[in-house]
Amino acid sequence: MFSRSILVGQASWLSKRSISSDTSSPTIYALSTKLGRAAIGVVRISGSQSHYIYNKLTRTTNEPKARIASLRKIYDPERDILLDEALTLYFKSPKTFTGEDLLELHLHGGNAIVKSVLQAIKKLHDPQQNINIRYAEQGEFSKRAFMNGRFDLTEVEGIREMIDAETESQRIAALASLKGDNKRLFRHWREEIVQTIALMTTIIDFGEDQHLDDSNELFDQAAARVEALEKEISTFLQRAQASDILLKGINITLLGPPNAGKSSLLNILANKEAAIVSDIAGTTRDIIDVPLDIGGYKIVVGDTAGIRAPELADKIEVEGIRRAKSKSLTGDLALAVIPVNLDLTSPEHKHFVDHIKELKELGKLILIVLNKEDLLVQENNNALKKLVNEYSKLLEIPHVQIFPVSCVSGAGLDKLNQHLIELFRAITLTDDHDPMVISTRAQDLLSNDVIYGIEQFKYWKNQDEIVLATESLRQSVEGIGKITGDTIGVEEVLGVVFSSFCIGK
Incomplete structure (x- = not known):
């Protein structure tokens, strides 16, 4: 019979993470805001020498009062030069971000001011007097917060994800x-x-x-x-x-014959002139990737070359068509843009129709966007319904995946946009839950x-x-x-x- 020795004998997995109390570790400092012309530049200092740095820079003798904002003149420690008048905040360990004594200097954000204060802090390093001060390494404040038990690794990674968040869904996920x-x-x-x-x-x-x-x-x-x-x-x-796709972005590929209106649709989704719009066939030769924020989701839309019979295209366009097909095979969603006045049954468009069917057979998510619906007589709704039925049958795509729109009048675009957001929720499994990463x-x-x-x-x-x-x-x-x-x-x-x-x- 085995006993407790099977647990005791394996010591490597038993030690708990210890709380750091090493007062001899260097005090670190860094600019926490981006260097550049700004209203405020925040310098953060963490370690046992934080109050020493405060006294030297402000030419005071008393330890700063914890958690009380104070306006102080900041001086060069070696020369009688005023560097700035700054808001100072001092936090006493262990109830700080890093678990150590922490000092923040809220400076005026000019480059010269920030650099002069950083240089002043650097001058205070004096190993002979057992005063160890150095510039922080990348991520070192968060590392110390972890080592001192203020956060675990999931929370530290959440801080990084929150800083990197570009969209609302990424922000919620990081939270x-x-x-x-x-x-x-x-x-x-x-x-x-x-x-x-x-x-x-x-x-x-x-x-x-x-x-x-x-x-x-x-x-x-x-x-x-x-x-x-x-x-x-x-x-x-x-x-x-x-x-996880929330961080990388949902990849949408715009497909369609030449002059279908792919670039026009991209510009509307991007709310800017992201692609060249022209009535000349073959304007888009290579893939244009444009990152977007749609409904709080990060989207990367790829505008591609129009797909048509290779014999009608030159050598460069043929390569563009090959790349368009390849990208749609690896994307999360294909938006096939087809003008309402196009005869998809003609031999010229057989390659496009065959590629849509290939995507469908591979289980790819496809939406059909019937563009230029404004070319149809508005009163003749039957013509539009008939066209939807014809394309549904030809492409073997359900009616609910076909969206008539007009990039000129804006008709149908709100409905398409809302459906896209619903698809994004389904793709990221955020239908019933908040995003999480x-x-x-x-x-x-x-x-x-x-x-x-x-x-x-x-x-x-x-x-x-x-x-x-x-x-x-x-x-x-x-x-x-x-x-x-x-x-x-x-x-x-x-x-x-x-x-x-x-x-x-």
């Missing part, structure tokens, strides 16, 4: 990590697995004192908990992978460590190998620890065993 929603969820999963490990350890350590049926019942209870957890984690991972690193760990460990547990459970099943769950716990930056101590497992399962009988 899930920044607010700690993901951290709480991961910790819940971790606690569930720890509870299960504790239950399994109970069976291993005390199984000889119980009836076989009791041990089997506990084993089944553990398996049921793991099964439910696997479904929850897999659903979350599926949402995360779908929402986690890093590729976290997704890989969920898949390769957490889910894999659960799968191994199920495998060894079916083999009645209770020890190996328990060891498999440890990999899942380690995987979550790698995501959040936490690890687990053996005393935590044993604490759960003795307190929750009442086995000291």
Whole structure:
């Protein structure tokens, strides 16, 4: 019978992340706003020498009052030169962003002022007096915040995603990590697995004192908990992978015959002259990618060369047609723009029709945009309905995926835009939930460590190998620890065993 030694013997996964209290580490400083002409430039300073820097720059002797904004003159520490008059904010550890003493200097944002203050701080570095001050490395403020227990890795990554957010959906998605929603969820999963490990350890350590049926019942209870957890984690991972497109952008490819109005539609979607519009066939030769914000979603629209019979095109246009087809095969959505006055049954457009059918066979998402509906007689709605029916049959596309519009009058564009937003929600699985994203690193760990460990547990459970099943769950716990930056101590497992399962009988 295996005992607690199977847990005690593996020490590498047991140490908890420690809170840094090293006062000898260098005090760091950096410009937190973008260098350039602006109203304000914020210099951030973190470390045990923060108050020393404050006293030297302001020529005061008292430690600054915490969390009180104060207007102070900033001087060069070596010369009698006034550099600026700035708003200063001092925060006392540990309740700061980094967990260390933190000083912010809100300077006037001129380049000369900011550079002179940064140079003044640099002059205060004096290793002989045990005063270590240096410019911060990339991401070092956030790194110290993590090392000092102010944030876990999911929250740190949320900060980065929030800064990089370009659209409303990206902002909402980043908030899930920044607010700690993901951290709480991961910790819940971790606690569930720890509870299960504790239950399994109970069976291993005390199984000889119980009836076989009791041990089997506990084993089944553990398996049921793991099964439910696997479904929850897999659903979350599926949402995360779908929402990952929020960061990269949803790729839309504009397809159509020459002079269909693709570039006109792109300009309307972009609300600017993003592409050249001309009645000359073959104006667009290469792919033009334009990033857009539609309904709060990041979209990358690719305008492509018009698709027609190769014998009607020159050598460069033929290459453009090849690239147009290739891009549509890798995109998330194809918008096929067709003018209402075009005869798609003519041999000239067979290549275009065949390509639409190829996309459909491959399961690609396609919308048909019937452009130039203003060319039809307005009173003759039957003509438009008849055309929609004809194109639906010819292209084998349902009526609900065909949208008559006019890039001249604007008719039908609002309906098309609303349908696109609904598709974006479906593509990113945000129909019923707010957008959420986690890093590729976290997704890989969920898949390769957490889910894999659960799968191994199920495998060894079916083999009645209770020890190996328990060891498999440890990999899942380690995987979550790698995501959040936490690890687990053996005393935590044993604490759960003795307190929750009442086995000291």
